[in-house]
Amino acid sequence: MKPAPDNFQSRPLPKSFVIELTKRCNNHCLYCYMAEGPSSQDCDHDRSSELNTKGITDIIAKLCDEAPVQSIALSGGEPLLREDLPEILSFIQNKGISAVIITNGTLLTGERLASLGTKVTYEITLLSYRREVHDRLAGRRGAWDAVVDAMANVRQAKGTLVAVFVATKLNSADVSKTTELAIALGASGLMYNRMNLGAHNIRQADRLLPTAGMIRENLDALEELSGRYQLPVAASVAIEPCVIDTRKYKQIHFGWCPLAGEESYFTIDPRGNVRICNHSGVVLGNLKQDRFTDIYYNHPYVRAFRDTWPVECEGCDPELKAICCGGCKASAEQCYGTLARVDPFVTISQQVH
Amino acid sequence: MANQPKTGTVVLKDGIYCLEAEGKLRAIPVSPKTQPAQLKDVVGQKVEILYSEPTSFVAGLLVGGRIPILCYFPRDPDLSVVDEGARATLAKQFLNEGVLSQENYKKLVG
Secondary structure (H helix, E strand, C coil): CCCCCHHHHHCCCCCEEEEECCCEECCCCCCCCCCCCCEECCCHHHHHHCCCHHHHHHHHHHHHHHCCCCEEEEECCCHHHCCCHHHHHHHHHHCCCEEEEEECCCCCCHHHHHHHCCCCEEEEECCCCCHHHHHHHHCCCCHHHHHHHHHHHHHHCCCEEEEEEEECCCCHHHHHHHHHHHHHCCCCEEEEEECCCCCCHHHHHHHHCCCHHHHHHHHHHHHHHHHHHCCCEEECCCCCCCCCCHHHCCCEEECCCCCCCCCCEEEECCCCEEECCCCCCCCCEECCCCCHHHHHHHCHHHHHHHHCCCHHHCCCCHHHHHHHCCCCHHHHHHHHCCCCCCCHHHHHCCCCC | CCCCCCEEEEEEECCEEEEEECCEEEECCCECCECHHHHHCCCCCEEEEEEEECCEEEEEEEECCEEEEEEEECCCHHHCCCCHHHHHHHHHHHHHCCCCCHHHHHHHHC
């Protein structure tokens, strides 16, 4: 156990939140990290359990009453499956909060884009410059064509576009040319997310999880491309420095777990359930009846999440530990059922395949 | 920039403005404060390295004997803007390779 500083109970409230508007999705991505796996876009059970427009906006209003909300990311499942997305987005924007839509892009037609406007950042997943590779990873034909159309639509409308590349064994060799395609399509930044493991997709780890060598090659390439094109590149899913020394990359911004602190992004699911982040499967309460501040300051899991240290990290270099904060604990918990194990990426990615 | 060079030269290579110093070529960070149109005027000119440390430095780009543009290496991500010329070149390349359709190419380049 790592001792908690005395001021943990008085730490500032977070400014950013993720709201998952639906669990449904029209893709069937091989790497999907949702704990229970993706559900069909037509799943009536999931649809009927989703909060309606007022339910969602009530929760946003409640969050704004309790926390200094500055940014909300609308996610899923696929958020564009919600027909009321424009109303929800307007509600957020009318409160002066910046909004991001995290989407697979396949439903972002010119018409949908016009209804949503360009005052929102679109985070769209582009898995390869090759149609067949993207479609294979996305789990359906036609996805790549729709994504490229969507990105071109955002560019034409002068909207803000961030391309997301999820690195797997099947597409890691495509990272350079896919990044250049994203630039051509108008991306103002690239998010490089190595595949993150969860309870559902760990069965695919052997087939899909990129090796440390693959990720190192990707980072080397992105470092060069970021400098050449002045493209901001962020690696949002933790790449633990015991696997790859990230300190040598000066152009790439690496994200680390905020450990339930001010920089955290607590996540609210379509039923109002609160989790510590979008990767965690542990429900801490429900905003229909619970106060966010009660969960943030008083839920025992929040402190445990911060204080529990993976046993595998005990002998690690303190400088590296300070950088990575124990890696993705949510991934470890999904895969092993405990916060006290290290992110499975650390062990699996270093195996020779 | 281990040896802390005092000067460099602005060059245009493959449509990208770069600073050549110590035998290395680095793309000049494009930002709202450093646009390609401004850089065009200083191609071939010597510029001053105002400050450097092992992993970063600041170059002052000279115009008319003065230093009107400061560039920070590596660039500040918040000020970074991808050069539109580079985007258009890539779009054309992907059109020629059949990756982009003519319709989407038109959306991208106007």
